[in-house]
Structures are given as C-alpha cells and as structure tokens.
Amino acid sequence: MKPNPIPDVAFAGVTFNSLRNSSILITGGASGIGADMVRAFAAQGCQVGFIDRDVAAGQALADAHEAVFFVACDVTDVPALRGAIASLIEHIGGVDVLVNNVANDERHAIEAVTPEYFDERVAINFRPHFFAMQAVLSSMRARGGGAIINMGSVSWKFKGTGYAVYASCKSAMLGFTRVLAGELGKDNIRVNCVVPGWVMTERQVALWLDEEGERRLEQNQCIPGRIVGADIANMVMFLAADTARMVTAQEFVVDAGWS
Numbered sequence: 001m002k003p004n005p006i007p008d009v010a011f012a013g014v015t016f017n018s019l020r021n022s023s024i025l026i027t028g029g030a031s032g033i034g035a036d037m038v039r040a041f042a043a044q045g046c047q048v049g050f051i052d053r054d055v056a057a058g059q060a061l062a063d064a065h066e067a068v069f070f071v072a073c074d075v076t077d078v079p080a081l082r083g084a085i086a087s088l089i090e091h092i093g094g095v096d097v098l099v100n101n102v103a104n105d106e107r108h109a110i111e112a113v114t115p116e117y118f119d120e121r122v123a124i125n126f127r128p129h130f131f132a133m134q135a136v137l138s139s140m141r142a143r144g145g146g147a148i149i150n151m152g153s154v155s156w157k158f159k160g161t162g163y164a165v166y167a168s169c170k171s172a173m174l175g176f177t178r179v180l181a182g183e184l185g186k187d188n189i190r191v192n193c194v195v196p197g198w199v200m201t202e203r204q205v206a207l208w209l210d211e212e213g214e215r216r217l218e219q220n221q222c223i224p225g226r227i228v229g230a231d232i233a234n235m236v237m238f239l240a241a242d243t244a245r246m247v248t249a250q251e252f253v254v255d256a257g258w259s
Helices: 032-043 055-063 078-092 115-125 127-142 164-187 202-207 211-220 229-240
Strands: 023-027 047-052 068-072 097-100 146-151 189-196 251-254
Touching (some): 023 032, 023 078, 032 047, 032 097, 032 229, 047 055, 047 078, 055 068, 068 078, 097 127, 097 229, 115 127, 115 164, 127 164, 127 189, 146 164, 146 229, 189 229
Parallel strands (some): 023 047, 023 097, 097 146, 146 189
C-alpha cells in the first residue's frame, strides 16, 4: 500500500486584523509545521523572523516572501540562539509573538540512551524554548504585552513508543506554559500550548507513515482525513491574535480527536 500524499489544505480564509504589521518570531521555521507557520503569518501582513539550522531551506523560504527574515542558528548553542534572536529583533522591530516550535523526534531505544544523548535531546526539545522566551521578554514588555505559543505533542498522550526523551520534553510544555502564564500575565503576556496530532509533513510521510500508520490514523482519528501544517498554523494564529486576548495558560489539541 502506497502512503497517501500530503493533502493540499489551504489556510483558513480568515484575516486576523490585529496581526497585521505584528512582529513574529518562530524557532525551527525552515520546514514542516514551522515553515507553514512562517507562510501563514506572512500572509497576514506580519513581519516574520525565524531561526533554523537548515541554511538552504531557511534562505529559500525567506526569499520567497516579503518581510520574512531568516537567521541560521543551532539552537543547542544558547549564546548563538540569543544572538540570532537579537539580530531578528532588529529586522522585525521587536517581538509581539514568539512561537516555540523547534523540535526533533528522533527515535531512540530506552536502553541506548546515555547521559550525553539525553542532554542533547533536551537541548533541542526543551532548553531553547526557555531561553528563546527569556530573550524576547524585554521586547514584549516594552511593547505592552505579547503572546507566547509553545508547541507540544500528542506523542505522550497516547503513550507513543521509541522516543521517551522527546515525549518527556513535549509533556513538559504544558507545565512550562502554565507556569509562564502565571508569571507573565501581569505583563499582559499570554502563554498557551498548541498540541499537534500526527501532522503529515514531508518528513513524517517519508520516515514514519506506512501501512500500520495509515491503519492507526483510520482507527483513532474521529475525523477522517489527514492533519497538515496549515491546520496547526490556523490555531497558532488564532492564539496570537487579539481574538484570544483573554486566553492564557491553556492547551489546544489539534489531533482530529485521537487523544
């Protein structure tokens, strides 16, 4: 059985007027869900800055859109991450919205995890989220508030196997979100968590979608069809916009009802 192609799903035909001219910063924006978020915010008339280690894909995406800026960065290097964010802030004029998207769901057997590998996974899947948040706070406070959206995962909700460290980091996004919402609410900074289901990115289709995966999707999703990056980007834009001005400390699951 040949895996289904990635569905061609357009972004919702909704204009979030409050997002126009906003400054958006996205980590891990060169491909997959991150790239779809870059495109979605650009279509809303935002100034978008994004970080990724994939220089070729990142530059190609930035070149294809006006008011989109890219800085290559290895997010495991915290000083480099801080420098990249500072550079992007200059280009986009500040930060109204931070999307903590960067992640890597590399598979690993529990028995094979060493302390060094554990630290490496955390350095990709959790640590950059904290330090990216820290790096944008002064800009958000100066602008009178903002929105932070942390990207979670349903992997731990349905007890996925083969990525224990990754899933643990993703489960931490909810606690991270709620603590930040409590601490930053006084600054008019909203913090929410978006939890994607199994999104049909090129990487997921190429590496993991097989006959068994198709069967699980059909069996577990309440809604037929396939989730794509646009579905996630639409939820993120809603939370970034003033339409969600009184929404914080919450988790929003986009998984077609699987979990």
